[in-house]
Amino acid sequence: MRLFHSPASPYVRKVMVTAYERGVEDQIEILGSAAGPVKRDPEIVKHNSSGKVPCALLENDTPLFDSRVICAYLDSLAGREGTVYPQGADRFDVLTLEALGDAILDACLLCRYEAVLRPESLRWDDWYAGQMAKVDSGLDDLEGKWFERISGAFHAGSIAVVCALGYLDFRFSDKDWRSTHPKLAAWFAEVSERRSMKETLPKG
């Protein structure tokens, strides 16, 4: 499988963490990219009209996107044992937690586009605040009602969450989420020692 990759993308990181967790990282050939929300990379657009990474290519250039779909594909490559997508009673809890991690990331990215990409004179404080409120409520829920679920096993939901937390540290390093979310902080420190996390640290 070939993968349009960016070392700064948290959604690409989800895919790579999943690959390492499932032991299929050697099956991925990395393709560089120049993805951006306003100026798209034409090489990616040929396969994924949104121009977003991650986008994978299988045999005959069959495209596979977005991150959730590629993660599920990599998981299926590795067989049922050790799956990060449990099929039993946990299934929809894990998928909802994956969606929660993705929602935190979506809000983070919109904040970043607002605060970095958009011309300064066109920035709208209420938009930024609305998106950051989603991040904050998400962190509160992870510290609270979702904590047992993320910390009980390292599944697709945990993977989305660690990539969101890693992205906060990478792009919002002034944001002190740890002092207000101590259980989440301790868990993140612990899972950050996994090889899948160390091999995929964001750069950019």
Next chain:
Amino acid sequence: MRLFHSPASPYVRKVMVTAYERGVEDQIEILGSAAGPVKRDPEIVKHNSSGKVPCALLENDTPLFDSRVICAYLDSLAGREGTVYPQGADRFDVLTLEALGDAILDACLLCRYEAVLRPESLRWDDWYAGQMAKVDSGLDDLEGKWFERISGAFHAGSIAVVCALGYLDFRFSDKDWRSTHPKLAAWFAEVSERRSMKETLPKG
């Protein structure tokens, strides 16, 4: 299952179309909502920190979101026969097509927030153009390389695509996508006759 619902949301429509297609619409109790990207609905935030619809609640208020997860849940309620999520060789094509429909919708929503919600003096033409370019490339791919896949059966990928096309008609009615995408237009006219589509026409 209870469902935070908005009659204008294309993601809610995905869920409702799936429910009708699978014959489980009677198992959904509709809850009203006042979701918005800047001002969130606190009733939804209690369950889904992003404040977005659709958000479903199962027994004991167990939350289920986002639209992909709820669609997969409703599909599982109805059993394997007639599934809109094929498990064979088609599986990842259908999931990628669902992601493509969602990506068109995400770009449409960002255009709408830019052009309607954001104060006029803070609008950025390049952002709008960049998002609309994703919509246009997506339509081209649906008319081209994806056409056989969407039109071959009515699955989760087709459902995401019809909800995106319906949203274009609802909120971007000046956009003439039909003349440039005649196969897609003919297919959309045909599937719009399904009960699942007629019962879920957007309002707002």
